């Protein structure tokens with residue numbers, strides 16, 4: 425069996441080697457730290473797709489004595505056919521060269537080189553020594569500029585050094601690289617050695633297929649979440665000891681907590697699908713996803729716009745809840761205030777058909793001593809859950825695996841007014857597809873076994889595609 429191509433990630437301590445590896449291999453178990461010298465031994469991370477190892481990356485400790493290594497290579501092994509192997513045999517007995525000996529081990533077994541520098545600082549002589557060592561190794565090699573801060577004035581100097589010593593160089597940010605940037609890096613790796621071209625072509629095509637598959641599964645997860653949440657139906661007995669108001673409150677608490685948990689489960693599945701398994705990344709501090717699902721603000725920001733309500737109203741007013749003023753629904757605020765908050769709006773949103781005024785607002789009495797909530801009467805619940813899921817999807821795919829926190833420059837994520845609610849700009853055609861899905865789910869009651877509406881699933885895939893292509 426032929427081994428998959430191996431690339432060793434080399435460079436000076438603390439430049440972001442482990443971070444780049446973590447992002448490239450989508451492995452958030454890689455140790456990253458602000459203290460130089462975090463990585464002390466080589467460790468190989470396989471990239472496995474569908475049970476098959478496609479590629480492997482090896483993390484290495486940073487160079488410790490590049491000047492000395494270079495002079496030994498030049499003085500002792502300049503005529504050697506395998507200078508790295510001979511240098512390592514020699515250096516193995518010298519404690520001071522332990523790290524340097526260790527970091528060169530993958531090269532001895534034929535790994536390609538990915539050399540990482542922090543391009544936001546100037547080039548120094550130790551860097552030149554490291555680059556020359558790598559050139560003398562004779563292995564195929566690419567340099568990556570990973571700028572830890574946005575500072576471009578040293579880039580030209582770095583590039584000119586790279587031209588002397590590497591087959592190719594690229595910019596790649598360990599914290600911000602997206603899926604397509606990872607693919608283009610792999611494309612560029614092809615060019616450093618012809619022998620890897622076919623294998624890497626295959627790796628890239630498997631990566632692309634795998635990404636498509638993840639989006640397909642995400643669409644199923646989101647459609648499933650909506651189907652479950654929108655069709656959820658709960659009942660509560662009103663005993664003579666409980667007041668109807670208390671029973672309604674209890675019912676709403678149970679209903680909202682069930683929907684929150686359906687949502688949390690679905691989001692967790694999406695997170696795992698995109699291989700965020702170890703490091704628990706945080707949503708930005710100001711994210712709307714921190715707000716409660718049933719908070720008024722959430723509904724105002726993520727529900728349908730007034731115009732869309734009118735479109736949906738034109739399709740079928742009943743979907744909006746028979747008791748509601750169509751225009752008022754567009755203003756979550758007016759709605760919530762008039763009814764005394766979400767619990768007050770309960771019946772109008774989630775249940776109640778042609779009942780007494782009281783029952784219309786608060787739920788359907790069943791056989792006199794039972795009340796019921798759901799399936800949702802409000803198509804806004806669909807949009808709130810959908811927008812939150814797309815927002816979650818956006819964070820998940822854009823959180824590079826090598827990233828461990830928010831740095832001060834990046835506090836402002838893409839959650840600003842225009843991108844907040846994805847559906848805000850959706851056309852009447854799209855709203856109509858959502859409406860059909862909503863009606864279908866309502867009709868099915870608690871039966872989750874039916875496959876989600878194909879058009880709706882297609883729409884979800886399209887929306888995810890648009891999000892993947894955003895910067």
Ligand SMILES: Nc1nc2c(ncn2[C@@H]2O[C@H](COP(=O)(O)OP(=O)(O)OP(=O)(O)O)[C@@H](O)[C@H]2O)c(=O)[nH]1
Pocket residue numbers: 435436437438439440441442443444455456457458459460461462463464484485486570571572573597598599600828831
């Ligand atoms: N802002 C920012 N910080 C980065 C980036 N890449 C790495 N860092 C930070 O730089 C520090 C060092 O990153 P590592 O990936 O551990 O560096 P390393 O080269 O593996 O370090 P050693 O193993 O100690 O040689 C960590 O605090 C990282 O979070 C980046 O692209 N942007």
Ligand SMILES: [Mg+2]
Pocket residue numbers: 441442443455456462463483484
């Ligand atoms: Mg490291």
